[in-house]
Amino acid sequence: MNEVLKTMLERSSIRAYTEEKLTNEELESLKAAALSAPTAMNRQDQRFIFVTDDEKLKLFDESVLREIVESGNLDFAERIRSRGGSTTYHAPLIVIIVSKPAHFSRVDAGIAVENIALCAKSLGLDSVILGMPEGMFRGAHAEELMREFRFPDGFEFSIAIGVGHRAMDKAPHETDPKHIITV
Numbered sequence: 001m002n003e004v005l006k007t008m009l010e011r012s013s014i015r016a017y018t019e020e021k022l023t024n025e026e027l028e029s030l031k032a033a034a035l036s037a038p039t040a041m042n043r044q045d046q047r048f049i050f051v052t053d054d055e056k057l058k059l060f061d062e063s064v065l066r067e068i069v070e071s072g073n074l075d076f077a078e079r080i081r082s083r084g085g086s087t088t089y090h091a092p093l094i095v096i097i098v099s100k101p102a103h104f105s106r107v108d109a110g111i112a113v114e115n116i117a118l119c120a121k122s123l124g125l126d127s128v129i130l131g132m133p134e135g136m137f138r139g140a141h142a143e144e145l146m147r148e149f150r151f152p153d154g155f156e157f158s159i160a161i162g163v164g165h166r167a168m169d170k171a172p173h174e175t176d177p178k179h180i181i182t183v
């Protein structure tokens with residue numbers, strides 16, 4: 001089977017990671033994958049914040065849950081706590097994609113995040129796309145957190161992705177051929 005298609009079909013969201021760090025070579029490949037993503041009008045108005053520092057990873061993880069608690073979504077917070085409390089599943093790399101708001105900027109970010117996910121899979125790594133952190137970059141602590149994670153001026157959170165070595169197995173999601181419409 002075509003290698004790219006095989007990678008696509010084998011990818012699934014992994015929600016538990018070992019402590020093993022990524023190598024520089026792996027990080028460089030993931031950066032190339034991010035930068036190679038196409039953007040509308042070739043604007044390239046997105047930045048990729050690669051977070052590997054343990055303290056910053058912890059801050060990111062804890063801030064997601066804090067925002068959920070502070071927004072009053074206590075049932076959801078409790079569900080996260082009952083599943084171990086980590087919203088990033090201890091992934092040793094988080095890439096935050098930030099965008100200058102514009103028509104299609106979130107589509108651009110979506111393309112880039114999948115590029116990263118597929119690159120990770122092809123390197124023998126796994127990933128999980130993370131939309132949940134959106135709240136922490138819009139809530140009461142947003143300014144401070146955007147500073148901590150070095151958002152450039154005028155850029156806002158679009159999506160994030162955790163990458164690492166899997167500590168669990170999970171089959172890819174079921175697909176439905178009826179979702180294809182042929183005209």
Ligand SMILES: Cc1cc2nc3c(=O)[nH]c(=O)nc-3n(C[C@H](O)[C@H](O)[C@H](O)COP(=O)(O)O)c2cc1C
Pocket residue numbers: 011012013014015128129130131132133159171172173
């Ligand atoms: C835009 C987007 C946001 C997501 N946000 C989260 C998230 O915050 N936390 C999480 O555990 N999974 C998140 N996911 C993963 C989805 O739940 C997952 O892709 C979906 O259940 C299909 O499973 P699969 O990725 O294993 O095929 C997100 C996926 C997408 C595309």
